[in-house]
Amino acid sequence: MDISIKTEEQIKIMREGGKKLASIMQELEKNIRPGENTLELDKLAEKLVFNSGGRPAFKGFGGEGKKAYPATICASINDEVVHGIPTENKILRTGDIFKIDIGMEYQGFFLDMARSFLIGNADEKARKLLEVAEESFWQGIKYLKAGKKLSDYSKAVQKYVEKNGFSVVRNLVGHGIGKKLHEDPQIPNYYNKKYVDIELKKGMALALEPMINAGNFETVLDKDGWTYKTQDGKWSSHYENTILITKDGTEVLTKV
Numbered sequence: 001m002d003i004s005i006k007t008e009e010q011i012k013i014m015r016e017g018g019k020k021l022a023s024i025m026q027e028l029e030k031n032i033r034p035g036e037n038t039l040e041l042d043k044l045a046e047k048l049v050f051n052s053g054g055r056p057a058f059k060g061f062g063g064e065g066k067k068a069y070p071a072t073i074c075a076s077i078n079d080e081v082v083h084g085i086p087t088e089n090k091i092l093r094t095g096d097i098f099k100i101d102i103g104m105e106y107q108g109f110f111l112d113m114a115r116s117f118l119i120g121n122a123d124e125k126a127r128k129l130l131e132v133a134e135e136s137f138w139q140g141i142k143y144l145k146a147g148k149k150l151s152d153y154s155k156a157v158q159k160y161v162e163k164n165g166f167s168v169v170r171n172l173v174g175h176g177i178g179k180k181l182h183e184d185p186q187i188p189n190y191y192n193k194k195y196v197d198i199e200l201k202k203g204m205a206l207a208l209e210p211m212i213n214a215g216n217f218e219t220v221l222d223k224d225g226w227t228y229k230t231q232d233g234k235w236s237s238h239y240e241n242t243i244l245i246t247k248d249g250t251e252v253l254t255k256v
Helices: 008-030 038-051 124-141 151-163
Strands: 073-077 080-082 097-106 109-118 174-176 183-187 205-208 211-213 219-221 228-230 236-238 241-245 250-252
Touching: 008 038, 008 097, 008 109, 008 241, 038 073, 038 097, 080 097, 080 211, 080 236, 097 124, 097 236, 109 124, 109 236, 124 151, 124 205, 124 211, 124 236, 183 205
Parallel strands: none
Antiparallel strands: 073 080, 073 097, 080 228, 097 109, 109 241, 174 183, 174 205, 205 241, 211 236, 219 228, 241 250
16 A cells, blocks of 8 residues: 655645635535536536646546546536536526535545535535534544544444444445545545555645435436435435645644
8 A cells, every 4th residue: 555645845735725625615615506517516616626726536437337427517416415416407406415526636636525504405414414424524533633543434434433323335435636636545534454554644635525324325326327325315414635644633724
């Protein structure tokens, strides 16, 4: 496993890029409303990314034998967990949970973040689902600093989510980040011995992203080859930041 340690100069670039990406998310949030179509939000996101001196990280991304991802943001609604493709016919409606996942390359380094939003008046369970997803991230990073184990994060997220009556998605994980969008290590949001545990070192950059479901943790892949949905049709929430491991804790890079 090859986990890169960022230099001070690289950290400076990622810190600047993270602030820019967080500002882009703030601008997108201002345009989230009932009746808005997700393709228009994607066009806005692309414009904002280029205007900030970055390049969309997701657009054109694709593995072997897989059709390239066609958009700047992932736009996932309700039972769509992640990687939903924005289209003109995908309209936001009152009561929806809407998830934006966005990545940007900035001066040769990648940043990645995601937020979930309630559209108009939503029911109490949807509101709690969002709150628990976000808080599970903060509960998890409380245990992280140089010298600690990565599994401390996974255990804390799982414990908090399950204590609140929700489930943690198993087959989708966070990741290291830097010169590539996806670097070592893979970072589950639940504890599983099959994932190699590592000791954290100062200067590691990680994209941590709890994905939690209102029902069971199983997902299915849509026929578009990208969108993961909950198997039982219940709703899902997603929260992600790019963070830096420091001597005394963590620094969240994707915040204004």
